[in-house]
Amino acid sequence: MKKILLIFICIFSIGFVSSFGYMISHLFTPVQQDIVATVCIDPGHGGYDSGAIGNDGTYEKDIALEVSLRIGSMISKMDPSIQIIYTRQSDVISWPENESEDLKARVDIGQRADFYISIHCNSNESTDMSGYCFYIKETDTQSRRICQSISDHLKKFHYSSNNGIESTNVQSLYVVDQLDIPSILFEIGYISNDNECKKMQSWLIQNIIAYSTSKAIVDQIHKIYS
Template identity: 35%
Template sequence: MARVCIDPGHGGYDPGAVGPTGLKEKDVVLDIALQTGKLLASAGLEVSFTRTSDRVLWSADERMDLVNRCRIANQTGADFFVSIHCNSANNPDAHGTETYYCSRSDRGAIVARLIQEELVKTLGLRDRQTKEGNYYVLRETVMPAVLTEIAFINNQQEEQLLARPDFRVKVAQAISGVLVKYFGAGSRGGEPEHSEPQLVINGRVVTNVPSCLIDGKTYVELRSLVSNLGGEVRWDEMTKTIIVEL
């Protein structure tokens, strides 16, 4: 049975970002995280949390805070780590949803994209895309990990949304929906917890290219695939273009 560790950002001594009316990030993300966990558990996945209340299990120290979150994820043997946050910027007009992954994890990148797509589809906020993020919790967790920034709590309109129970339900449904699809419902039994097709290139079984099957579509990590074919993938940041040379 797949295990997911959910990390509601901040908590206890650390309120996270605070909205114009005083809504605290730590309270919003805890509610969303608990609902996400409930949905995952009811679909048969095993769920652990870095915190389940406003109490954190560590002292008021930002570094120990992050170290402990990763320790919990790593010790529970989670297959996937999802950290839930609200965004904040100096610009009060900044808005939208974005999701981060760690560069070394192809699987993290795939799931980050699926979560981002689902959140954008469900919430209808601006698509700020998935991004590589050098966050401690993404770097120091040993399993694929994503960090999602649901919306900007410092933006007046988005703070209002984040305060709404129905909005939070939608977020939890979007995140849990993707993870259940990806890891497969544990209650269904079945050996492979998520469907991982075998890849054969020119008659050779290739095991170092992450791939998965979701809703009948096959996702294969492009860079590994192309390098197995002897080619090269480049990314042009300016034009957001993937350039494949074979």
């Protein structure tokens, strides 16, 4: 009789503990959010490819990564129902070290999203050149709206000069042209300009660029999906 009672207590205890654990895990597990849209953020270059190099030795790939991660994190905070995917989240790349495989891999990852944005720094022999610009497909009205909105935000923060929105009809860009979703290549400033290079490495300017970009993308997604 004593043995049966002991077994009963054991079963009851296990049942109670597992039920209690189940209850607790449900209380504290965040509710699964429905995904409204997916944004692919592509930090330009990476790994074997440093991109352009500033006069102080700064690599374009490093600035592009820092700004990209900030954009992703801000979009998630502004609207957790927007899923973020990256082509890379560190200096480690997931594709072979050659340009054609590199670009193809970025497009393959981008194809899984509803929006794509690639972050780069511009460079020119003339170290006086400054400002930001965008590349989009000629007929891509959604990206045009996003770029316009990013420029409006950046203007409020008095960040550099707006060099406009270029069509890939004028200068073709593989990643933008190959994707059949709204796609933007954003040149956030000139790494060859010492002053702009320094600015793009600063916490404040990176956050201003990231905020302006995130807000523009989130607003556009809300316009389409709500």
